Amino acid sequence: MKIKFTKLQALGNDYIYIDSFKQNLAGLNLRDLARKITDRHFGVGGDGLIIIRKGRKAPFRMEFYNPDGTPAQMCGNGVRCFARYVCEHGLCRKRKIEIETKDRIIEAEVLKKTGEFIIKVDMGEPILERKKIPVNGKGKFCINEEIKVDDRIIKITSVSMGNPHTLILVDRFEEGWQELGSMVEKHPIFPEKTNVEFVKVLNRKKIQLRVWERSAGETMASGTGASAGLVACVLNNKTDREVLAYFPAGCLKVSWDEKNNHIYVIGPTEEVFAGIYEYKSQ
Template identity: 45%
Template sequence: MKFTKMQGLGNDYVYVNCFKEKIDNPPEVAKIVSDRHFGIGSDGLIMINPSKVADFEMEMYNADGSRGEMCGNGIRCVAKYVYDYGLTDKTHISVETLGGIKYLDLTVKDGKVALVRVDMGEPELDPEKIPIIMKGYSDESDRVLNAQIKVDGKEYHMTGVSMGNPHDVVYIDDVQGLDIEKIGPKFENHERFPQRINTEFARVIDRKTVEMRVWERGSGETLACGTGACAVAVASILNGYTEREVEIRLLGGNLQIEWNEEDNHVYMTGPATVVFDGEIEL
């Protein structure tokens, strides 16, 4: 199977052009290629497919083989792949995902895509649609805004957002010193998250800057998460911490996020990079 390894701020996936390749068992292939000792090494597998409703389809699987709805860093790399490898000559494209159709604007320099701006659509704040269980809890409401949650015997406050996939944003004082390997799985598999959850641990630096680390459902800690950065921006605005345009600082680099007041859409701008092309025998 021919593949291209790509990364967006260190959030790396194995990309397969399924206009040419055929994958019979994507969940199993995802587990094989993601292994950093016996495989290629990645946060998952992304298949670039034909689509009947958009220019392309992004079909993604996490490192544990579970299907993912959407990945902000991943979709930027899809945009770079389809342009740089000649599948399109358009600089405005649409990509079908399980989280809906996304629209992307490509900035091209010297014939290659350098930056991608993604219209991530409207954030979903309804607890039932994220989904986060609120019924039966003291802070039951129509939004998960600074809601209490007890994890591993400790009280936290979370803000819930879906960007096509479920997120809970938790503000803490020390992001860098957090033992995320210990607490991340406890959040991911908590009883209040019926489809598991992506958890962003965030700290507000100022009105235009937030730092975060992320524990991704099915992949563990990653260097960056585009949908997670969008969720942090939305949560920070909802809580009154930041302006509507904010820089999100992740371990792998920075993303510019805007929650547009007029159309209610979230826009994410960031880089995408090819690491290498290769071929693996499965």
């Protein structure tokens, strides 16, 4: 079966988009498709597969699959690229776009189209209650809490941005951080596993991050990770409520509004290429 797709990226976080408005996807095994099309050797390659659908509670709905085929809840950079796609491909002419995700409606706003295509996203409120993230254990929150990983003790702060994140504040990115990220992701304290971010505080207005995504592994950036990283830094009194979050390929501007408790993320997006994928079902 021939499937039309478009690949977009934000700071190297790359996703494959399939537009259900323009082709019939009925009967497709989307989990199998996600595993095959995101493969970087035998497929198109990407950090995930995103289906563009008509929403039930908003004009559009983002259906997101990890590279291992599991459905995912939310993706900050993915939703920004989603907004660019529907804007550029004639599905929406408004500057502000509402996008339905698994547990919330996200509002995206096109700030700039010429040169860099800049999208601002209202990520909503962070979830701090450990049962809702979820994180096993005592106490209402998981802030600067010690857990044992292999033979070492590390301190973590956990936040949900519609998907679970666990932040580890570090002085430097040690060699082999990916192995530690993988172990934290699958730690028994997290019943649904967790995304893991290592956060280095440069000053009260700048942070650096390295990302280990749940069910995806190392990725170059994460919008929800940047959001959760800011929340963790504020909760631990490390930064102000607005920072530049640096990743290997660039930065996002992230702010946590004290009045409405919402997180806002601003950054660039890019359409990389489009094509036709020859899908062979199982």
